[in-house]
Amino acid sequence: MALPPAVNIGTAPNSGNGDPNRTSFDKLNKRDDWLDANKAPVDSPKIQTRLDLAAAAFSASFRDDGSGNLGWYVGAAGAADGAQVKVASVDKATGEVALSNEASDKVSLSVSGFGYRLVAAGTEGYNGFASLRRGGDGLETVRIRSAGVSFFNSGNVGIGTSSPGMRLHVVASDTPTALMFVGATKGIRFGFDTGGSKIEGVDSTGVGSFQPLTLSGSGVYIGNNLSPTADNTFASGTASLRWSVVYAGTGTINTSDAREKVTVDGEDITEATGWSVTPPTEAELRVARRLLAATGFYKFKDAVATKGLDKARRHFGLTVQFALQVCDEEGVDPWSIGIFCRDEITRKVMRPQTVSEQKTEPVEPELVIEIIDGIPTQVLREREPQPVFEMKPVIGRGGEVVMQTVIVEGASGFPVERQEPLLHPVPVMIEVTREVEIEEPAGERLGFRYDQLALFMMAGLVPTE
Numbered sequence: 001m002a003l004p005p006a007v008n009i010g011t012a013p014n015s016g017n018g019d020p021n022r023t024s025f026d027k028l029n030k031r032d033d034w035l036d037a038n039k040a041p042v043d044s045p046k047i048q049t050r051l052d053l054a055a056a057a058f059s060a061s062f063r064d065d066g067s068g069n070l071g072w073y074v075g076a077a078g079a080a081d082g083a084q085v086k087v088a089s090v091d092k093a094t095g096e097v098a099l100s101n102e103a104s105d106k107v108s109l110s111v112s113g114f115g116y117r118l119v120a121a122g123t124e125g126y127n128g129f130a131s132l133r134r135g136g137d138g139l140e141t142v143r144i145r146s147a148g149v150s151f152f153n154s155g156n157v158g159i160g161t162s163s164p165g166m167r168l169h170v171v172a173s174d175t176p177t178a179l180m181f182v183g184a185t186k187g188i189r190f191g192f193d194t195g196g197s198k199i200e201g202v203d204s205t206g207v208g209s210f211q212p213l214t215l216s217g218s219g220v221y222i223g224n225n226l227s228p229t230a231d232n233t234f235a236s237g238t239a240s241l242r243w244s245v246v247y248a249g250t251g252t253i254n255t256s257d258a259r260e261k262v263t264v265d266g267e268d269i270t271e272a273t274g275w276s277v278t279p280p281t282e283a284e285l286r287v288a289r290r291l292l293a294a295t296g297f298y299k300f301k302d303a304v305a306t307k308g309l310d311k312a313r314r315h316f317g318l319t320v321q322f323a324l325q326v327c328d329e330e331g332v333d334p335w336s337i338g339i340f341c342r343d344e345i346t347r348k349v350m351r352p353q354t355v356s357e358q359k360t361e362p363v364e365p366e367l368v369i370e371i372i373d374g375i376p377t378q379v380l381r382e383r384e385p386q387p388v389f390e391m392k393p394v395i396g397r398g399g400e401v402v403m404q405t406v407i408v409e410g411a412s413g414f415p416v417e418r419q420e421p422l423l424h425p426v427p428v429m430i431e432v433t434r435e436v437e438i439e440e441p442a443g444e445r446l447g448f449r450y451d452q453l454a455l456f457m458m459a460g461l462v463p464t465e
Contacts, residue, residue, distance in 0.1 A: 054078070057412045065089050074414055087407075087415055156384070163368035163381065182206055196221075239343030239445045254451065280459055283330045284337075288460030290326050291453070294318050320446035339456055341447040346439040353436040359428040360385035389425035 050063035059079045065071030069092050075084035088099050132142040142152055158164030160171035172178035176191035182204055189206065191198040196216030200208050211223025228234045237243050258269040264278040280288065295318050303312035320340060327334040334340045365380040372379075394402040402422040410416035 055412060057410070058414050058416075059084065060414060068092055085417075163366070163370075165381070176200070176208075177206070180206055240345040240347070240439075240442070280456070281332075282464075283332050284456075285460050285464070287323075287326050287330050287332050288457050290330075291318060291323055292457035292460055294322060294326075295457075317448070317450070320448060323448075337456075339449055339452045341449065343445050343447070345442050345445050347442040348437055348439055350435045351438055351440075352433050353438075354431055354433050355436065356429050356431055357434075359388040359430045361388055362386075388428040390428050391423040392426045393421040394424050 050061055053060040054077070056077055058074060059077055060072070060074045061081070061084065062070060062072055063081075065086060070090040071086050072088040073081070073084035073086050086100055088097060090097050130142075130144045156164035156167055156169060158169045158171075161169055170179055172192070174192045174194070176193065176198055177189055178191050180189035180202065181187055182202065185204050187202045187204065187206060189200050189202050189208070191200070191212075196214045198212040198214055200212035202208050213223070214221040258275055261269050261277070263269060263273075263276075267273065269275055269277065295316065297314040297316055298319075299309070299312045299314055306312075323340065324334050335342070363383040363386045365382050367378055368381050369376050370379050370381075371377070396402045403419050404422040405417055406420050407415045408418050
């Protein structure tokens with residue numbers, strides 16, 4: 001094996017025989033010229049001060065880093081101590097090895113045989129981060145920042161499992177606090193028990209302060225009031241997606257406060273006006289009487305289809321189409337009265353559409369261990385396709401390409417610095433045709449506000465002067 005051109009151990013000069021390829025400590029020849037004062041055995045020499053390596057392309061030294069720990073410094077050929085860069089140090093108390101780069105805020109560690117490079121950076125606009133980059137294309141698969149955004153670019157993340165089957169796969173025993181997210185004042189936690197999956201609001205310390213939402217096979221259960229985020233703005237259900245039945249202890253409460261109403265002519269309804277509302281016209285009263293006389297029984301088609309004609313129950317009322325016909329015959333505009341409802345309905349259908357999506361590439365199945373009938377068994381599990389990224393240079397605020405200092409292996413085998421563009425992964429997008437679920441118009445659905453209809457028909461019973 002070829003030896004480096006020169007090696008100095010401690011303060012000793014090179015071997016005095018004029019041979020630059022010999023070391024001043026040669027174990028093969030049992031030389032002990034430069035052993036310490038205690039004359040330690042030749043198989044366990046002691047470096048007293050420092051170790052310097054010199055070659056035509058580089059210089060390196062192992063010496064005290066100023067804090068009593070061993071430091072490793074590299075630099076150009078013939079570089080003095082101040083011109084060398086510390087790349088690593090060993091803590092004398094713990095033996096911990098710390099990589100460093102005094103020339104920039106970044107440290108890079110390449111792992112041979114695995115095709116990955118670990119990069120750690122200081123401030124340099126990132127507030128400190130650790131990055132795991134794939135070999136070859138340099139795709140940054142993981143970045144963890146001390147502040148700001150951390151991310152995983154591809155693959156699945158498992159917590160409590162070594163074989164995650166989805167983007168985030170958390171495995172935990174039945175517990176009310178399996179997963180929790182907490183902010184400055186409030187948070188949310190997810191848990192499980194025999195009753196179902198729990199979603200519960202918590203305070204900033206993680207203590208539950210709201211009754212949970214429980215999801216189970218028998219339904220969704222809410223342990224508190226359910227309210228919209230804005231008053232009198234959102235509906236419960238739609239004309240296309242209706243609730244079949246509403247069970248309640250009492251009826252609904254409809255606002256009937258005079259302070260929120262005006263007459264048909266736009267006048268306030270006050271005590272001075274006797275709190276009076278606008279009475280119906282003669283034509284409207286005729287409509288009311290005719291509708292009341294036309295009420296009767298009917299059955300719903302879906303109930304007949306499900307239960308049969310004999311078992312489907314009868315309901316009492318009338319049809320909107322008949323009421324509209326009566327209004328037309330009596331010269332009354334039905335859509336000026338809140339009794340009548342007409343809503344557009346939609347249906348969900350699958351239609352081919354050209355969409356833009358990220359390109360993916362297949363991934364080989366992975367060998368995992370699963371418990372089958374109580375026995376740990378190796379099985380091949382299919383993995384989701386890998387999203388494809390293209391590494392592109394980062395453009396600075398002034399339009400220039402942002403450069404970064406990286407540590408790479410030089411021709412001599414020692415780390416050297418090099419300026420490279422700062423690259424960032426950009427999804428590769430492609431146009432594909434997919435069957436996409438959309439909503440398309442499916443006609444309209446007519447209905448009554450039955451509470452108002454009942455009062456309207458009752459008004460037709462009141463004798464007129």
